[in-house]
Amino acid sequence: DIQMTQSPSSLSASVGDRVTLTCRASQSISMYLNWYQQTPGKAPKVLIYAAANLNSGVPSRFSGSGSGTDFTLTISSLQPEDFATYYCQQSYRAPWTFGQGTKVEIK
């Protein structure tokens, strides 16, 4: 199985901060990487497909980059509704696997 490792596991930030989350794959997955946002008690929502493609309706402050084994999700200016847990997921080879998540908390 392809292992997905996210860092940090949690971070504290303020509204308006620029935040960067990292996801690393145990082997090259090209750009087959999706990002999800999950708020407490809710199902995940997909933010970004194929490493860099913003899902319809997702604010432009979210952006994704990377290829191969290293990927980042950046929130350019953190908003109150962005405090959540973010998961990366590889779509390169089954079984499809997720990172353990990065929890973004209010400072």
Add this chain to the structure above:
Amino acid sequence: QVQLQESGPGLVKPSETLSLTCSVSGFSITTGSYWNWIRQPPGKGLEWIGSIFHSGTTYYNPSLKSRVVISVDTSKNQFSLRLRSVTAADTAVYYCASGVAIADFDHWGQGTLVAVSS
């Protein structure tokens, strides 16, 4: 807009079979897309359980393959999960999800908590 809703018992005894159904609305299950089950143990991350294509072709996580069956009922526009021989480690929120591509989870149900306990 496709909508999904999980249903099934919230409590299952150890060694028994967990059975859940996902009802799909706003989209015909026969038109296309992959129909998935994903779970999340309390306070933990996400695990893909398996998928079924509208044709009935199934794909399972090898870690669960020996215990899982996913099926589709086109007459009811539903798909189902059966996980046999459950243990406490199977306690989780179970989500159904759909995606146009095999490994993309575009739409999710709200999730249902299933506890395994005697």
